Amino acid sequence: xxxxxxxxxxxxxxxxxxxxxxxxxxxxxxxxxxxxxxxxxxxxxxxxxxxxxxxxxxxxxxxxxxxxxxxxxxxxxxxxxxxxxxxxxxxxxxxxxxxxxxxxxxxxxxxxxxxxxxxxxxxxxxxxxxxxxxxxxxxxxxxxxxxxxxxxxxxxxxxxxxxxxxxxxxxxxxxxxxxxxxxxxxxxxxxxxxxxxxxxxxxxxxxxxxxxxxx
Amino acid sequence: xxxxxxxxxxxxxxxxxxxxxxxxxxxxxxxxxxxxxxxxxxxxxxxxxxxxxxxxxxxxxxxxxxxxxxxxxxxxxxxxxxxxxxxxxxxxxxxxxxxxxxxxxxxxxxxxxxxxxxxxxxxxxxxxxxxxxxxxxxxxxxxxxxxxxxxxxxxxxxxxxxxxxxxxxxxxxxxxxxxxxxxxxxxxxxxxxxxxxxxxxxxxxxxxxxxxxxxxxxxxxxxxxxxxxxxxxxxxxxxxxxxxxxxxxxxxxxxxxxxxx
Ligand SMILES: Nc1nc2c(ncn2[C@@H]2O[C@H](COP(=O)(O)OP(=O)(O)OP(=O)(O)O)[C@@H](O)[C@H]2O)c(=O)[nH]1
Ligand SMILES: [Mg+2]
Numbered sequence: 001x002x003x004x005x006x007x008x009x010x011x012x013x014x015x016x017x018x019x020x021x022x023x024x025x026x027x028x029x030x031x032x033x034x035x036x037x038x039x040x041x042x043x044x045x046x047x048x049x050x051x052x053x054x055x056x057x058x059x060x061x062x063x064x065x066x067x068x069x070x071x072x073x074x075x076x077x078x079x080x081x082x083x084x085x086x087x088x089x090x091x092x093x094x095x096x097x098x099x100x101x102x103x104x105x106x107x108x109x110x111x112x113x114x115x116x117x118x119x120x121x122x123x124x125x126x127x128x129x130x131x132x133x134x135x136x137x138x139x140x141x142x143x144x145x146x147x148x149x150x151x152x153x154x155x156x157x158x159x160x161x162x163x164x165x166x167x168x169x170x171x172x173x174x175x176x177x178x179x180x181x182x183x184x185x186x187x188x189x190x191x192x193x194x195x196x197x198x199x200x201x202x203x204x205x206x207x208x209x210x211x212x213x214x215x
Numbered sequence: 216x217x218x219x220x221x222x223x224x225x226x227x228x229x230x231x232x233x234x235x236x237x238x239x240x241x242x243x244x245x246x247x248x249x250x251x252x253x254x255x256x257x258x259x260x261x262x263x264x265x266x267x268x269x270x271x272x273x274x275x276x277x278x279x280x281x282x283x284x285x286x287x288x289x290x291x292x293x294x295x296x297x298x299x300x301x302x303x304x305x306x307x308x309x310x311x312x313x314x315x316x317x318x319x320x321x322x323x324x325x326x327x328x329x330x331x332x333x334x335x336x337x338x339x340x341x342x343x344x345x346x347x348x349x350x351x352x353x354x355x356x357x358x359x360x361x362x363x364x365x366x367x368x369x370x371x372x373x374x375x376x377x378x379x380x381x382x383x384x385x386x387x388x389x390x391x392x393x394x395x396x397x398x399x400x401x402x403x404x405x406x407x408x409x410x411x412x413x414x415x416x417x418x419x420x421x422x423x424x425x426x427x428x429x430x431x432x433x434x435x436x437x438x439x440x441x442x443x444x445x446x447x448x449x450x451x452x453x454x455x456x457x458x459x460x461x462x463x464x465x466x467x468x469x470x471x472x473x474x475x476x
Binding site for chain 1: 218219220299300301302303305330331334
């Protein structure tokens with residue numbers, strides 16, 4: 001196969017030996033190009049026969065010419081089909097080769113510390129930065145914390161919107177009164193007071209007292 | 216109680232929003248229950264905040280997050296970002312004059328998050344089961360999703376909705392054909408059916424208004440029943456609970472073992 005391809009490439013490049021060379025090739029290496037070369041050679045010979053016979057063209061020769069064209073067409077169809085199949089095989093072979101190499105590489109890695117695992121176990125590659133690291137409980141905790149923070153954020157955003165739209169006076173004494181009221185009337189859970197501290201912080205930021213004062 | 220800005224105009228509901236199809240619809244009434252209207256009139260000003268919990272379930276990639284984002288943030292992202300565990304949004308309404316919140320829990324469809332997300336199913340006044348109109352297999356799975364969500368709730372305590380998403384991806388003919396199946400499913404699930412598109416926004420607002428109105432009315436009726444006919448108590452703050460439990464987040468369910476996923 002390889003050889004056939006090389007020859008074909010050579011021919012395309014420098015066309016040495018002329019179209020006759022196609023007739024010397026192994027039938028299994030023929031390409032569509034070769035069939036066209038053969039056609040031109042045979043066509044030339046037929047033409048010579050015609051010329052030497054002189055007009056009118058003998059019926060037998062005409063029939064032969066017709067049949068030869070038909071045979072050449074058939075040959076062309078066969079050759080193109082087999083070259084397609086060949087190309088497919090080639091691709092398949094290459095991908096199999098790659099797969100095998102990967103398997104070999106994996107085998108080499110695993111070969112050092114073979115351990116047998118139960119059906120529900122898996123191996124974790126500690127060098128992999130994307131390896132699983134967190135337990136389900138940790139994920140649960142993180143989510144819960146995120147949800148609480150988001151709830152607080154929503155509260156703050158709403159209040160901020162109130163101040164922005166001027167529903168509530170921005171004068172500090174008033175807001176403090178409101179805050180006192182709010183803390184007084186709430187049931188005083190820790191979550192409530194957490195909300196208040198965030199709001200307070202936002203306020204002190206607004207009034208230029210520095211957002212970093214974590215009181 | 217914290218300060219809240221006024222509810223935006225398109226979240227004010229005064230007429231009972233209409234169903235999507237009469238063939239799979241939870242109720243036909245066009246008005247709020249007279250008793251509910253009266254109760255809400257009486258209580259104006261003295262109320263705290265009423266809130267209902269909505270849980271959204273369904274296969275991964277069907278468009279749960281997109282549906283919620285279209286409604287709550289009016290945006291749409293064509294890139295898929297899987298929800299990790301759960302997320303939530305809070306949407307404020309004013310229904311026949313009473314402030315009302317929907318707490319919408321967006322759960323992950325990915326199998327590996329199921330045991331985390333299912334911890335949030337409890338106490339859902341509304342269960343929304345979602346499927347993709349362009350992927351009929353996701354409709355088949357809605358029954359399982361519903362069953363799992365119902366397991367965590369009192370029998371008959373939640374409204375169920377079946378929602379087909381990505382309406383923009385299917386032709387009207389395909390949509391109609393799929394709706395026939397979906398309506399059959401909805402009836403078996405005792406659910407109300409809706410077809411929506413988060414991309415174009417088609418039916419999204421109507422759908423959530425309907426959810427809010429049904430859940431609101433139901434919770435007012437429940438309060439009325441609980442106060443055992445003592446109508447005089449309505450308006451003294453008995454009707455509406457404060458937002459103390461706004462973030463009722465499941466405690467660290469230690470009894471759920473790692474093996475459940
Ligand atoms: N065309 C179209 N695409 C949509 C629509 N809704 C969602 N999508 C797309 O579908 C994909 C999945 O949407 P999500 O909302 O993330 O799906 P999900 O159900 O939240 O998925 P999980 O969080 O993994 O459970 C995204 O790429 C969205 O852009 C829709 O109405 N129309
Ligand atoms: Mg999601």
